[in-house]
Amino acid sequence: MEILVCVKRVPDSxxxxxxxxxxxxDIVRDDLVYSVNEWDNYAVEExxxxxxxxxxxxxxxxxxxxxxxxxxxxxxxxxxxxGLLLTDAAFTGSDGLGIATILKAAALKGKxxxxxxxxxxxxxxxxxxxxxxxxxxWPYASVxxxxxTNVGASLRIGREIEGGNHEISExxxxxxxxxxxxxxxxxxxxxxGIRKVASVEIPVMDSEALGMAKGAVGATGAxxxxxxxxxxxxxxxxxxxxxSTEDVAGKLLDLLKAKGGIK
Amino acid sequence: xxxxxFSPATATLFGMPAWVLFALIPFVGLACFAWIIARxxxxxxxxxxxxxxxxxxxxxxLVVKIWLAQWRQPRYMLAGVLHIVVFFGFLILAARSMQxxxxxxxxxxxxxxxxxxxxAVYNVVKDLAATAVLVAVVILAVRRAYFRPARYAVPEKLGxxxxxxxxxxxxxxxxxxxxxxxxxxxxxxxxGAPAHSATPLTLTWTFQQALAGVPVSTLKGINLxxxxxxxxxxxxFLCLLPFGKHFHVITSIFNVFFMRLRPGNVKPVAxxxxxxxxxxxxxxxxxxFEDFTWKHMLDFYSCxxxxxxxxxxxxxxxxxxxxxxxxxxxxxxxxxxxxxIFGKPATDAVPLIGGIYSEDEIWSCTTCGACEEExxxxxxxxxxxxxxxxxxxxxxxxxxxxxxxxxxLEKRGNPWGKxxxxxxxWTEGVGEGVTVKLVETGATAETLYFVDSITSYDDRxxxxxxxxxxxxxxxxxxxAIIGKDEKDSGHDVRRFGEEMLFQTLxxxxxxAIKASTARRIVVNDPHALNxxxxxxxxxxxxxxxxxxxxxxxxxxxxxxxxxxDSSRTYTFHDPCYLGRHNGAYDAPxxxxxxIPGIRRVEMEGNCRDRSFCCGGGGLMLFHEPEEEQRMGVVxxxxxxxxxxxxxxxxxxxxxxxxxxxxxVAGLEGRMQALDLVELVxxxxxx
Numbered sequence: 045m046e047i048l049v050c051v052k053r054v055p056d057s058x059x060x061x062x063x064x065x066x067x068x069x070d071i072v073r074d075d076l077v078y079s080v081n082e083w084d085n086y087a088v089e090e091x092x093x094x095x096x097x098x099x100x101x102x103x104x105x106x107x108x109x110x111x112x113x114x115x116x117x118x119x120x121x122x123x124x125x126x127g128l129l130l131t132d133a134a135f136t137g138s139d140g141l142g143i144a145t146i147l148k149a150a151a152l153k154g155k156x157x158x159x160x161x162x163x164x165x166x167x168x169x170x171x172x173x174x175x176x177x178x179x180x181x182w183p184y185a186s187v188x189x190x191x192x193t194n195v196g197a198s199l200r201i202g203r204e205i206e207g208g209n210h211e212i213s214e215x216x217x218x219x220x221x222x223x224x225x226x227x228x229x230x231x232x233x234x235x236x237g238i239r240k241v242a243s244v245e246i247p248v249m250d251s252e253a254l255g256m257a258k259g260a261v262g263a264t265g266a267x268x269x270x271x272x273x274x275x276x277x278x279x280x281x282x283x284x285x286x287x288s289t290e291d292v293a294g295k296l297l298d299l300l301k302a303k304g305g306i307k
Numbered sequence: 308x309x310x311x312x313f314s315p316a317t318a319t320l321f322g323m324p325a326w327v328l329f330a331l332i333p334f335v336g337l338a339c340f341a342w343i344i345a346r347x348x349x350x351x352x353x354x355x356x357x358x359x360x361x362x363x364x365x366x367x368x369l370v371v372k373i374w375l376a377q378w379r380q381p382r383y384m385l386a387g388v389l390h391i392v393v394f395f396g397f398l399i400l401a402a403r404s405m406q407x408x409x410x411x412x413x414x415x416x417x418x419x420x421x422x423x424x425x426x427a428v429y430n431v432v433k434d435l436a437a438t439a440v441l442v443a444v445v446i447l448a449v450r451r452a453y454f455r456p457a458r459y460a461v462p463e464k465l466g467x468x469x470x471x472x473x474x475x476x477x478x479x480x481x482x483x484x485x486x487x488x489x490x491x492x493x494x495x496x497x498x499g500a501p502a503h504s505a506t507p508l509t510l511t512w513t514f515q516q517a518l519a520g521v522p523v524s525t526l527k528g529i530n531l532x533x534x535x536x537x538x539x540x541x542x543x544f545l546c547l548l549p550f551g552k553h554f555h556v557i558t559s560i561f562n563v564f565f566m567r568l569r570p571g572n573v574k575p576v577a578x579x580x581x582x583x584x585x586x587x588x589x590x591x592x593x594x595x596f597e598d599f600t601w602k603h604m605l606d607f608y609s610c611x612x613x614x615x616x617x618x619x620x621x622x623x624x625x626x627x628x629x630x631x632x633x634x635x636x637x638x639x640x641x642x643x644x645x646x647x648i649f650g651k652p653a654t655d656a657v658p659l660i661g662g663i664y665s666e667d668e669i670w671s672c673t674t675c676g677a678c679e680e681e682x683x684x685x686x687x688x689x690x691x692x693x694x695x696x697x698x699x700x701x702x703x704x705x706x707x708x709x710x711x712x713x714x715x716l717e718k719r720g721n722p723w724g725k726x727x728x729x730x731x732x733w734t735e736g737v738g739e740g741v742t743v744k745l746v747e748t749g750a751t752a753e754t755l756y757f758v759d760s761i762t763s764y765d766d767r768x769x770x771x772x773x774x775x776x777x778x779x780x781x782x783x784x785x786x787a788i789i790g791k792d793e794k795d796s797g798h799d800v801r802r803f804g805e806e807m808l809f810q811t812l813x814x815x816x817x818x819a820i821k822a823s824t825a826r827r828i829v830v831n832d833p834h835a836l837n838x839x840x841x842x843x844x845x846x847x848x849x850x851x852x853x854x855x856x857x858x859x860x861x862x863x864x865x866x867x868x869x870x871x872d873s874s875r876t877y878t879f880h881d882p883c884y885l886g887r888h889n890g891a892y893d894a895p896x897x898x899x900x901x902i903p904g905i906r907r908v909e910m911e912g913n914c915r916d917r918s919f920c921c922g923g924g925g926l927m928l929f930h931e932p933e934e935e936q937r938m939g940v941v942x943x944x945x946x947x948x949x950x951x952x953x954x955x956x957x958x959x960x961x962x963x964x965x966x967x968x969x970x971v972a973g974l975e976g977r978m979q980a981l982d983l984v985e986l987v988x989x990x991x992x993x
Binding site for chain 1: 704
C-alpha cells in the first residue's frame with residue numbers, strides 16, 4: 045500500500061514556555077524548540093506498521109514550512125521510506141484551505157492508496173484532513189484509533205465516539221484518515237537513527253512543480269486570518285477538597301462521577 | 308597404606324582383572340568431560356569481545372578474597388557457612404579423589420608428597436573434611452526439602468521448581484563422601500589393628516568400628532563395591548556439572564577472576580570500537596543471545612541459582628516483572644537449547660526481547676547494584692541490562708513515558724524541557740554573603756559546582772542547590788557554576804540505553820567543564836558524581852558534597868550548632884550511586900554525626916552496601932513499571948522499623964522518592980525526609 049502522511053512542525057508545548065508576542069497575533073518564537081506534531085507522529089507510526097504488514101511504502105510530506113526538513117528527516121529515521129517538502133515563497137501565510145490545496149496537489153502527483161494526517165495539531169484547527177479529503181473527492185474518517193487492512197479494496201477503521209464508545213466503519217480506498225493519538229505506540233527515534241538518514245536527499249516541490257496557480261494559496265488566497273492571541277484570565281472557583289485521604293478520595297470519586305468524568 | 312590387605316587394582320570383576328575397568332572409567336569419564344566442555348565453549352567463542360586480562364594482580368586478589376576465602380558467603384549466614392564447609396571439603400578432598408581414581412589400577416598408589424608425615428596429617432584432615440561435608444549436605448538437604456527458603460522458589464510461569472536437581476546433587480555429594488569413607492573403613496577394619504585407627508568420630512572411623520570382626524573376604528567385597536560406587540559417581544558427577552547450576556563448581560574461579568573491576572562504570576557499547584565510530588555499527592546493544600559478551604555468557608554458566616540477587620533486588624521485592632536470578636537462568640536455558648552437547652548449534656537470530664525477556668522486565672531495573680554486590684560468584688547484571696536497553700533503543704522500542712524526557716534532553720539538555728537560560732535561576736534567594744559565580748559571565752574559580760538538571764530546575768530540589776552553595780561558601784571553597792551551558796550529566800540517559808545521546812551530552816559538558824578552567828568539581832547529586840567520575844574522561848577530580856562536609860567538620864572549618872529539637876531520631880539512607888557504586892558510606896555519616904547531640908540509628912541489615920533503592924533516579928522518575936508497591940514506601944517502612952523519624956539522604960532523586968513515599972505510606976507529619984545539605988545548612992554557625 046502506498047501511503048502519504050502529512051506532518052507539521054510545531055513548537056512542543058512540553059518543552060517551551062509559550063508567551064504571546066507584542067503584536068498579539070503570534071507567540072514569541074525566539075527561544076522555541078520544535079518537534080513533529082504529536083498526532084502526526086502516531087500517523088507515521090501507523091503507516092509504517094501497515095507497510096511492515098502489507099508491503100508498499102510510506103511518504104512523509106510537510107507543506108509551507110522551510111524548516112520542516114528536520115522533522116521530515118526524523119520521521120524517515122523512524123522508518124518512512126521517502127520525504128517530500130512543499131515550499132514556495134508563495135505558500136507563506138496560507139490558511140487551512142490553502143494548505144489542504146497544496147497537499148492535494150502533492151497527493152495527486154503520486155499514486156497513493158491512503159493519506160493520513162494527524163487528527164489535529166498543537167497549533168492548528170483540525171481542519172486540513174477533512175478539507176484535503178473533500179478537495180480530492182475521497183472518503184474521509186476523522187479521529188481514527190484503529191485500522192485493519194485485510195479486507196480488499198477497503199479498510200475497517202475504528203473511531204472513539206462520545207462516552208468512550210467505539211464505532212467500527214468500513215471505508216473504501218483511496219481515502220483520507222485523520223489519526224488520533226493512542227492508536228499505537230510510536231517507536232523511539234534516537235540520535236543514531238537521525239544520523240543514519242542525515243545525508244538522504246529530500247525532494248522539494250514548489251508551486252510550479254506542483255502545477256499550482258500563483259495567488260490561489262498563501263497570504264493572498266487566505267480567507268481566514270488570525271487576529272489575536274490572548275492568555276485567558278485566571279478564574280476563581282477551584283474547589284479544594286478537605287479531610288483525611290480517604291474522605292478526599294471518596295469526595296473526589298463522587299465529584300468525578302457527578303461531572304461525568306468516570307462511570 | 309602400602310600394606311593394604313586388598314586393593315581394587317588386584318581384584319577380579321566379572322571374571323576379568325578389575326583394573327582394566329578402573330582404568331577405562333577415568334578414560335571414558337575424562338573424554339566425555341572434555342567433549343562437554345568443548346561444546347560449552349562454542350557459544351563463548353561466538354560471543355562479543357570483552358578484554359578482561361588487564362590488572363591481573365587485582366584479579367588474583369579477587370580470586371583469593373571472593374573465591375578462595377568465600378568472602379560473600381556469610382552475608383547469608385546459614386547457607387554461607389554450610390557452603391564454606393562443602394567448598395573447603397571439596398578442595399581438601401580433591402587430592403584424595405585423584406588418589407582414589409589411580410588406586411583402581413595402581414595398587415597402593417600415593418600422591419607424590421603425601422607419603423610420609425604430611426600424608427598422615429592429610430589423612431586426618433580429609434577424614435574430618437568428608438565427615439563435615441556429609442553433615443553439611445544432610446543439613447542442606449533438610450533445609451531445601453523441608454524448610455524451603457523463599458528465595459529458591461520458582462514462579463509458576465518460569466518453569467518447574469529446582470529442588471529435585473539440588474537434592475539429586477546433594478545426594479551425589481553424600482554418596483561420594485560415604486563411599487570414600489566406606490572404602491577406607493573396610494581397609495582399616497581388615498587391618499584390624501588399633502594402631503591404624505581412623506580419626507575418632509569421623510565417618511571413616513564409624514565404618515571401621517562397624518566393620519570390625521567382619522571376615523576379610525566380605526571386607527574385600529565391601530571395599531571393591533565402595534570403590535566402584537565412588538569411581539562411577541565421581542565421573543558421573545564431573546560430567547553432570549556442566550548441565551546445570553553446578554557448573555559453577557568449575558566456572559566460578561574463572562568468573563571471579565574475570566569479574567568487573569570498575570564499580571559505577573558501564574561497559575562500552577562494543578569493546579574495541581571508539582565512541583566516534585559507533586555510528587558505523589550495524590546494530591547497537593544486545594538483541595540476540597550471541598550479542599552478549601563471552602564473559603556475560605560465562606556469568607550465565609556460573610549462576611548458582613542461590614537467589615541472593617533477587618532476594619536483595621528492590622524491583623523484585625516490589626513485584627516488578629524483574630528477577631535478576633532469572634535473567635541468568637533463562638539465558639542459560641536458552642544457551643543450552645541453542646548449543647546442544649550433541650547436534651548442530653543454532654545459527655538463526657532469535658530476539659531476546661519478546662523471547663526469554665520482556666520489555667517491562669528490562670525497563671524495571673533501577674541499576675542500584677544490590678544484585679552485583681551480593682553475588683558470591685561475581686555475576687554482573689547492570690551491563691547486561693544496559694546492553695539490552697541499548698538494543699531496544701536501537702530498535703525504537705522505548706516506553707512512551709521515557710520518550711518525552713529523552714526528546715527534551717536532546718533539545719534542551721534537561722528531561723523537563725525547561726529553558727536553558729533558566730538553569731541558574733535557583734541562585735536567586737541564595738542568601739546574603741553568598742555569591743554564586745557564573746562561568747557564563749566570564750567568572751573562574753578553583754572549584755566547579757556541577758548542579759545537574761533536577762537540582763537546577765525542580766522547585767523542591769533548588770533548595771539543595773542553595774544549601775550546597777551556602778555550605779561551600781562557609782567551608783571557604785572558591786566555586787562557580789556553569790549556568791546555561793551546563794547540560795544534564797546524561798547519567799541515566801546512558802543507563803537507559805541511549806548511548807548516542809549520552810555521548811552528545813558528555814561531549815558538550817566536557818567542553819564546558821574544560822572551558823571553566825576549574826581544577827576540581829563538587830556535586831550534590833550522586834548521579835552526577837558517578838557520571839563525571841566513572842563515565843566521563845578528561846574532567847578534573849569529582850567530589851560529593853558529603854565528602855566536603857565531612858572534611859570541613861573534621862578540620863573545624865565547618866562549625867555546626869546543636870539541634871533545637873533533640874527529640875527526633877535520624878537515619879541515613881545510602882543513595883545507590885553514592886554508596887554501592889562509589890563507596891562513600893562513611894563521609895555522609897561523619898557529616899551527620901558532626902551535629903552535636905544528634906541521635907542517629909542504622910537501618911540494620913538494609914544500610915551501607917545493602918541499602919534498599921528508593922525507586923530509582925534520572926529517567927526512572929518518568930517511568931512507572933508495573934509494581935505492587937513503591938520501593939520508596941518499603942524504604943520508609945524500614946526507617947520506621949529502625950525507630951527513625953527523619954530519613955536523611957544525600958541525593959535529590961532519593962529525596963523526591965522518599966518524600967513521595969512518606970505521603971503514600973500515610974506517614975506525613977510523623978516522618979520527614981531531608982537532604983544532608985539541608986540538615987547541615989540548617990545547623991551552620993553564623
